[in-house]
Amino acid sequence: MTRDELRRKLLQTRTQLSEANRLAGAKAVAERVGNYIAARQPNDKVAAVFKSFRGELNTQPTITELWQQGVQTVLPVLHPFSPGHLLFLRYDANTPMVKNRYGISEPALSCQQLVPLAQIDWLFMPLVGFDNHGNRLGMGGGYYDRTLVQWRKGLLPKLRPIGLAFDQQYLEQIPVEPWDVPIQQVITPSRHWNFC
Ligand SMILES: Nc1nc2c(c(=O)[nH]1)N(C=O)[C@@H](CNc1ccc(C(=O)N[C@@H](CCC(=O)O)C(=O)O)cc1)CN2
Numbered sequence: 001m002t003r004d005e006l007r008r009k010l011l012q013t014r015t016q017l018s019e020a021n022r023l024a025g026a027k028a029v030a031e032r033v034g035n036y037i038a039a040r041q042p043n044d045k046v047a048a049v050f051k052s053f054r055g056e057l058n059t060q061p062t063i064t065e066l067w068q069q070g071v072q073t074v075l076p077v078l079h080p081f082s083p084g085h086l087l088f089l090r091y092d093a094n095t096p097m098v099k100n101r102y103g104i105s106e107p108a109l110s111c112q113q114l115v116p117l118a119q120i121d122w123l124f125m126p127l128v129g130f131d132n133h134g135n136r137l138g139m140g141g142g143y144y145d146r147t148l149v150q151w152r153k154g155l156l157p158k159l160r161p162i163g164l165a166f167d168q169q170y171l172e173q174i175p176v177e178p179w180d181v182p183i184q185q186v187i188t189p190s191r192h193w194n195f196c
Pocket residue numbers: 050051052053056076086102104126127138139140141142143144
């Protein structure tokens with residue numbers, strides 16, 4: 001199957017998950033993230049998260065957990081004039097939000113709220129699919145692949161990219177493209193995967 005065919009199939013599987021499954025999954029992932037974060041070093045402070053859309057695993061319980069542990073959260077914002085690129089802006093309960101071109105909620109653009117990637121400790125990422133080598137399939141925009149370019153080069157030593165997904169998004173093997181950047185961790189309701 002091609003990447004597009006796999007993406008369509010996985011998106012369909014994801015939308016077919018029951019409400020009970022989604023609720024339990026979102027809570028289980030939040031708990032795993034909470035346990036993982038609880039063991040952090042004193043200088044670990046900032047987590048990039050995402051606001052779920054369509055059938056994505058609901059990150060709201062995870063965001064609440066991070067806030068309870070005093071972790072600063074930032075959200076991706078589509079770059080206003082560099083297509084395919086993301087910015088990361090501070091996000092708390094009072095952040096003014098707008099909808100981007102995909103209908104995803106994001107912080108209203110404000111230079112004061114910008115956080116450089118170099119200051120982010122954990123990059124929690126949305127996935128459509130992942131395999132046992134940490135290869136990832138996203139929405140097809142290449143936004144996170146571009147975000148990870150500097151990390152792959154070793155220029156963002158403290159950044160830890162971590163996918164968040166349902167177990168049903170696991171695939172034996174995802175066909176890889178040259179620009180794909182494999183990640184080392186994925187958290188699903190049943191497991192914290194570590195790939196090397
Ligand atoms: N919650 C969430 N936020 C996110 C992402 C994500 O996957 N999930 N992104 C991760 O990259 C970025 C947005 N990327 C996206 C890429 C494509 C589509 C999308 O709906 N594409 C259409 C194709 C047509 C079009 O261009 O509008 C589609 O699939 O129907 C949505 C978001 C940033 N924020």
